[in-house]
Structures are given as structure tokens and as C-alpha cells.
Amino acid sequence: xxxxxxxxxxxxMTIAVSFRQVSRHFGSVKAxxxxxxxxxxxxxxxxxGPSGSGKTTCLRxxxxxxxxxxxxxxxxxxxxxxxxxxxxxxxxxxxxxALFPHLNVLDNVAYGPMVRGVGRAxxxxxAEEALRLVQLPGYGGxxxxxxxxxxxxxxxxxxxxxxxxxxLLLDEPLGALDLKLRENMQEELxxxxxxxxxxxxxxxxxxxxxxxxxxxxxxxxxxxxxxIGTPQEIYERPRSRFxxxxxxxxxxxxxxxxxxxxGQPRWASLRxxxxxIGNGEAGQGVAGSVLSRSFLGATNRVTVEAxxxxxxxxxxxxxxxxxxxxxVSLHWLPSDLxxxxxxx
Amino acid sequence: xRSDRQQSAPLALxxxxxxxxxxxxxxxxxxxxxxxxxxxxxxxxxxxxxTTQWFAVAWNRPDVWQALTLSVxxxxxxxxxxxxxxxxxAAAVSQTKFFGRExxxxxxxLPIALPGIITGIxxxxxxxxxxxxxxxWTIILGHATFCVVVVYNNAVARFRRMSGSLIEASxxxxxxxxxxxxxVILPNIxxxxxxxxxxxxxxxxxxxxxxxxxxxxxxxxPIWMLEELVRPRQRPVTNVVAMVxxxxxxxxxxxxxxxxxxGDQIAGGGK
Numbered sequence: 001x002x003x004x005x006x007x008x009x010x011x012x013m014t015i016a017v018s019f020r021q022v023s024r025h026f027g028s029v030k031a032x033x034x035x036x037x038x039x040x041x042x043x044x045x046x047x048x049g050p051s052g053s054g055k056t057t058c059l060r061x062x063x064x065x066x067x068x069x070x071x072x073x074x075x076x077x078x079x080x081x082x083x084x085x086x087x088x089x090x091x092x093x094x095x096x097x098a099l100f101p102h103l104n105v106l107d108n109v110a111y112g113p114m115v116r117g118v119g120r121a122x123x124x125x126x127a128e129e130a131l132r133l134v135q136l137p138g139y140g141g142x143x144x145x146x147x148x149x150x151x152x153x154x155x156x157x158x159x160x161x162x163x164x165x166x167x168l169l170l171d172e173p174l175g176a177l178d179l180k181l182r183e184n185m186q187e188e189l190x191x192x193x194x195x196x197x198x199x200x201x202x203x204x205x206x207x208x209x210x211x212x213x214x215x216x217x218x219x220x221x222x223x224x225x226x227x228i229g230t231p232q233e234i235y236e237r238p239r240s241r242f243x244x245x246x247x248x249x250x251x252x253x254x255x256x257x258x259x260x261x262x263g264q265p266r267w268a269s270l271r272x273x274x275x276x277i278g279n280g281e282a283g284q285g286v287a288g289s290v291l292s293r294s295f296l297g298a299t300n301r302v303t304v305e306a307x308x309x310x311x312x313x314x315x316x317x318x319x320x321x322x323x324x325x326x327x328v329s330l331h332w333l334p335s336d337l338x339x340x341x342x343x344x
Numbered sequence: 345x346r347s348d349r350q351q352s353a354p355l356a357l358x359x360x361x362x363x364x365x366x367x368x369x370x371x372x373x374x375x376x377x378x379x380x381x382x383x384x385x386x387x388x389x390x391x392x393x394x395t396t397q398w399f400a401v402a403w404n405r406p407d408v409w410q411a412l413t414l415s416v417x418x419x420x421x422x423x424x425x426x427x428x429x430x431x432x433x434a435a436a437v438s439q440t441k442f443f444g445r446e447x448x449x450x451x452x453x454l455p456i457a458l459p460g461i462i463t464g465i466x467x468x469x470x471x472x473x474x475x476x477x478x479x480x481w482t483i484i485l486g487h488a489t490f491c492v493v494v495v496y497n498n499a500v501a502r503f504r505r506m507s508g509s510l511i512e513a514s515x516x517x518x519x520x521x522x523x524x525x526x527x528v529i530l531p532n533i534x535x536x537x538x539x540x541x542x543x544x545x546x547x548x549x550x551x552x553x554x555x556x557x558x559x560x561x562x563x564x565x566p567i568w569m570l571e572e573l574v575r576p577r578q579r580p581v582t583n584v585v586a587m588v589x590x591x592x593x594x595x596x597x598x599x600x601x602x603x604x605x606x607g608d609q610i611a612g613g614g615k
Contacts, residue, residue: 065512085515098513102531112517115527163517 014077016041016167016199017062022071024057031057033223034071039167039201041076044193046210047203049220050246055203058220059169062201064088076166086115091160092169095176097152099144105131105155106140112163130158133192150181161196170202174209186213207247211235219243236271239341244269251275251311258337260307261286267340272314274336277302277322278329285329290322306330372590379583387579398580408585411568418480418564419548422487423495426544427537429488430495435529438503439511449500456493463489464557471558478560486558487551491544498540502533535603542596549593565589 019037023030032054039045047055060066061073064085073080075090091112099108106127107114113123124140131137134154144152153173160168173189174182190213193200204210210217211231218228219242227239238244244252249272255265278285288306300321302313311330315321322328353361379398381391402408436442437449455463467486476482510532514524552566559567565585572582 063512063516065515084520085512086518086520090516092513092516094509094513096507096509098507098509100510100513100528111514111519111527115514115517115519115523159517 014041015039015074016043016076017201018074019058019061020072020074022058022061022068022073024054024061024066025069030223032061032068035223035225037218037225037228039199041199042197044190044200044213044215045202046214046217047201047220048205048207048210048217048247050205053220054223055205055218055220056171057223059092059171059201059203062167063090063092063169089166090169091163091165091167092171093153093156093160093173095171095173097144097156099152099155099159101144103144104140105136105142105144105147108144108155109140109159109162111159126162127158130162131155133161134158135188149176150185153177153185157192161198165198167199167201170200172203172205174204174206182209189213211247219246221246237338238269241267241269241340244340249312251309253309253337257307257309258339263334263337264339269338269340270311270332270336272301272312273299274332275311275313276331277304277313277315278331285331287327287329290324290326290328292324293321304328304330375583375586375590379580379587381580384577384579398578398584401578402581402584405581407563407568408581411563411565412585412588414480414562415549415565418483418487419545421484422491422548423541423545425484425488426491426495427541430492430540431499431533431537433492434496434499434503438500439508452496453493455489460490460551460553461557464554467554468557478558480562482558482560483555483562483564486554487548490551490554491548494544494547495537495540498536498543499533502536506532539600539603542600546593546597550589 015038017037017039019035022032022035022037024032035054035058037058047058049055057066061068062075062080064080064083064087067082075088080088100111103111106124109127109130110123113126118126128137128140131139134157136151136154136158139147139151139155144155147155153176157173170189174185177185186209189200189202202213211234214231216228216230217234219226219234221242227234227243229237234243234247238247238250241252244250251270251272253268253270255267258268259265286306288304288311291303291305291310293303294301295317296314298317299314300317300319302315302321304311304313313330377391378387380394380396381388382393382395383391433448433452437445437452464486467482467489471478471482506529510528511524514528519527550566551564552570555564555567563571566589569582569585569589573579
């Protein structure tokens with residue numbers, strides 16, 4: 001189990017951020033509910049979940065903007081309870097960037113050193129260095145209002161990194177950027193994180209982003225973590241229906257269906273690319289009829305109805321496709337059928 | 345379509361607009377003219393002659409100086425109180441959520457919506473009931489009730505335009521509450537406070553109604569002028585003082601107007 005591996009690891013080295021039974025309730029709303037979490041030093045950790053799932057509150061708990069109503073948080077081995085945000089060695093890149101509009105870019109980046117009392121010349125060169133790191137050298141004299149969204153994001157990143165935080169928190173960092181920019185930024189963040197060795201914790205509702213960038217992903221739902229694991233684990237072996245649904249376009253099969261086709265009566269997930277389409281001979285595989293087909297470039301997606309269930313099937317481009325309405329048989333290996341815990 | 349129409353207004357409209365402006369401002373000019381008249385007992389038109397002697401007379405009268413000093417002191421202290429309380433209140437209402445927030449917002453604004461005479465009577469009865477003697481400080485309390493509103497209104501509007509995460513960003517970067525106030529909040533709401541403060545000062549400086557109810561023997565400048573109008577001698581002195589009051593109140597209001605106008609782009613640029 002993942003937890004067992006984690007606890008042995010924690011004996012050998014410090015954990016960057018650890019949550020022990022942490023709850024943050026707002027009245028009757030359980031924004032975060034009894035969460036246990038260990039983020040390792042130098043890890044790129046994603047908190048994934050729909051809005052209102054508690055991921056952003058968890059981030060704010062680490063930053064110190066929220067205090068837990070129960071449980072305790074440790075950051076690199078020291079208790080974080082009651083420590084205000086300005087005494088934590090943690091910095092945040094805000095969703096709306098929160099650049100100071102009355103300061104130019106250089107003074108924005110130099111803000112952290114400035115309030116810590118670093119001299120003018122020294123903090124200016126530190127800020128220049130940080131701007132070079134995010135590939136905005138020479139932009140120091142501009143106002144935040146004169147920058148594009150992508151540039152503002154880089155300034156926000158530089159403003160956080162100049163403080164050499166032990167943990168960098170990113171709140172939906174790519175949410176406001178357009179697709180092309182987002183892809184560039186994903187790669188850049190990843191390589192920046194590798195180069196600096198800082199623990200990155202980022203919050204996102206975009207499962208593609210979480211899976212492609214993170215070393216490990218925690219899937220949040222209704223204030224609780226439903227699963228923690230590497231992107232492969234989460235993608236291939238979702239532990240519950242919610243995770244299977246949210247993380248990818250997996251086929252979620254109800255217990256009846258699984259039982260009918262020779263499995264245990266439990267919920268199961270079946271990845272669309274694991275299903276093979278046969279020619280529909282009786283007695284072989286699961287019979288179904290083709291509802292629709294769509295061309296996705298490198299692959300084709302076929303929707304087949306079988307036993308009242310709609311199944312998505314992804315096949316490599318170039319393979320012959322059945323016609324709409326054709327009767328087909330579907331085949332998969334029993335080992336590809338992933339049985340999930342719990343009824344959820 | 346619309347811009348075509350904007351090019352020229354009909355002559356009649358121009359005349360009406362000019363007449364309206366004249367109606368508003370001509371009486372002010374009349375006051376200025378009477379400050380130079382040689383006739384001291386009544387306001388006679390046209391003035392029989394012009395002189396600048398009333399400036400010297402006004403300068404040498406101790407009661408003018410007393411009233412002026414009192415008014416400046418009252419306005420300055422009321423404004424200072426209003427700046428502190430109004431800003432704190434605006435910060436609380438715009439940056440946090442708490443039970444009764446809307447009610448508090450309404451209660452703060454109420455004194456300026458109420459007729460001054462109600463505020464005056466209410467304060468006078470309250471002071472009597474609490475057996476507080478009327479003094480310099482009771483005047484200030486009375487003035488602070490409406491000065492706070494002016495500052496609050498200006499500050500709350502600016503706070504609302506300021507992204508809430510700016511304060512969190514500052515704390516996140518290592519600034520404590522005081523540093524955040526000094527380096528982030530104050531630069532963003534500074535012009536709004538200046539404008540609100542100037543407006544509060546001007547309001548307090550020429551306030552009559554609340555002052556008559558909350559003052560003891562003290563005479564602020566407007567009260568002094570009111571009494572002076574009944575007196576038969578040295579009438580132009582009142583006009584000289586009135587001119588000074590117009591200038592003293594007009595300049596800060598003009599400055600406040602320009603400052604808030606220029607401040608428009610300051611707070612919104614964060615997003």
C-alpha cells in the first residue's frame with residue numbers, strides 16, 4: 001500500500017508538508033475533512049479536484065491564510081499551527097497573480113527582500129536574477145498593467161521564487177492562460193522545479209495538467225482525499241468511481257454488467273484504449289452496436305452501446321472502423337478490467 | 345449616430361446651461377464685491393465706492409481670529425478622527441465577512457442621510473443625559489459623525505476595487521500587518537483618503553446646524569458670521585471672512601476632485 005511505503009520513507013527523511021487528520025470546517029461546511037497527507041521534499045505535487053472539493057483550502061492551510069479547526073500541519077518538521085503567513089518559509093503564486101499595481105515589476109519582485117530589510121542594491125540584483133530565471137530580463141521598469149497575462153504570471157513566479165521558499169504553492173497557475181501558452185508554461189514550470197529542487201504544490205481542476213506535470217497527484221472530493229498516487233497509478237487503477245470519472249474518460253462499469261460478463265459484482269473501470277473491436281460473431285466477447293465514431297487525429301473514438309451501457313473505445317488511426325449501427329463484439333483482457341473498492 | 349449629435353447643442357440649450365451656471369455662481373461674486381464696498385451699514389447696490397480697508401479691519405479683530413482658529417482646529421481634529429475610524433470601518437466592511445456587515449454599513453452612512461438638525465438634537469439630548477458639558481470636544485464629536493461617513497464612503501469604494509489577494513500576497517511575501525498597511529494598503533487607498541479627508545475638512549469647516557446644538561460658548565467661523573450679519577456695523581468684515589472661507593474650502597475640494605479622478609487606474613490594475 002502507498003501509505004505503508006510512505007511511513008517508512010518518513011523515518012528516513014523529513015517530510016516537506018505533512019497533514020495529520022487536518023480539518024477546516026466553515027460552520028457546517030466541511031471544506032477540508034480529516035485529511036492525511038505527506039508531500040516529499042523536492043516533489044511536484046498536484047492537488048486535483050472539482051471546485052469546492054477542498055484543494056484550494058488545503059493550499060491556504062499550508063500558506064497560513066487558514067488555520068485548521070482540527071488536526072495539525074507540519075512544514076519541514078516544524079509545527080505550523082498558529083504561525084502567520086509572513087513567518088512561513090512558503091510562498092504562493094496566486095490565481096489572479098495579485099501583483100501590486102502601484103509598484104513596477106522590479107519592486108514587485110523585490111517586495112519580499114524589501115520587507116525583510118535587504119538593502120536596495122542587493123534586493124534589486126536578486127530581483128533581476130529572479131526575472132532572468134523566468135525569462136523576463138529587463139522588464140523591471142514596467143508596470144504590471146503593461147504586461148500580458150503570461151508575463152504577469154512569470155512576474156508572480158519570480159516574486160515568489162526570489163524568497164527561496166522551501167515550498168512553492170501554485171493556485172490554478174495556468175487557469176487564466178490560453179492553450180498554447182499553457183502548454184509552454186507547463187514545461188517551463190516542470191523544468192524550473194527540477195532545476196531549483198523546490199517542493200512545488202499546485203492546485204488544479206484540470207486532470208490533464210495534473211497527470212502530465214506532477215510526480216504525485218492527490219484527488220480531492222468533498223473535502224477528502226480520495227486517492228493519492230503517481231499519475232500512472234491514478235490513471236490506471238482508480239480506487240473509486242469518482243476518481244475514475246474525474247481523472248479520465250474511463251468506462252465505469254456497474255456491478256451488474258461486470259457480473260454478467262464473468263467478473264465479481266463490483267464497480268470496475270475499463271480504459272477506452274484497452275477494448276478491442278471484433279467483427280461481431282456470436283458467442284465471442286460482448287455484443288454491441290456502434291452509435292458514433294469520431295476522428296481524433298492519432299486515434300479514433302468509437303461509442304458502442306452494449307447491454308444498455310455506452311462504452312467509449314479508442315483505437316489507433318489506420319485501423320478499419322465499423323460503420324454506424326453495425327453490430328460488433330468487444331473484447332478485453334480480464335486483467336484490464338480494474339475492480340474498484342467501495343460502491344462510490 | 346450618437347457622436348454626430350454630440351458635435352453641437354442647440355443655441356437655446358447653451359443659453360439655458362449658461363443661465364443655470366450663472367444662477368449658481370453669481371451670488372458668490374456678489375459676496376466678493378461687497379467685501380470691497382465703502383458702505384458699512386447695509387448692502388447697497390451699486391456700492392457707493394470701493395475700498396480695501398475691511399481687510400485691515402478684519403485682520404485686526406481678535407474675534408475673527410478666535411473663530412477662525414477654532415474652526416480650523418475642529419475641522420482638523422474631526423478629520424483626523426474620521427480618517428482613522430472611517431478607514432478601519434471601510435477595511436472591515438469591504439475585506440471581511442461577518443454577521444451584521446450590511447447593517448453596520450448602513451448605520452455608518454446614516455448620519456449624513458439624516459437632516460443635520462436631527463443629529464444635532466440627538467447629540468444635545470445625549471450629552472445632557474450623560475451630563476457631558478458642552479465644549480470644544482463636543483463640537484468635534486458632532487462633526488466627526490458626518491466626517492467619518494465621507495472618509496468611509498471614499499475608502500470603501502477604493503477598497504472594493506482593490507483585489508483582496510493583494511493583502512494576502514503581501515503577507516505571503518513576509519510582510520506583517522504594519523508593513524502590509526504601509527507598503528500595500530496605503531499606496532492603494534492613499535488618494536481616496538486624501539480626497540475623503542479634504543471633503544470632511546471642508547464639510548466640518550462650514551458646518552452650522554450640528555455646531556449650534558453641540559457648542560457651548562464657543563463660536564466657530566460660520567456661527568460667528570451668522571451673528572455678525574445681525575450687527576449694524578462693519579458689515580463688509582463678514583464678506584471679507586466669507587471670501588476667505590470660500591477660498592479655504594474651494595481649494596481642497598478642487599484638489600480632492602482631481603486626485604480621485606487621477607486615482608481611477610491605480611487600484612484596478614492588479615487583475
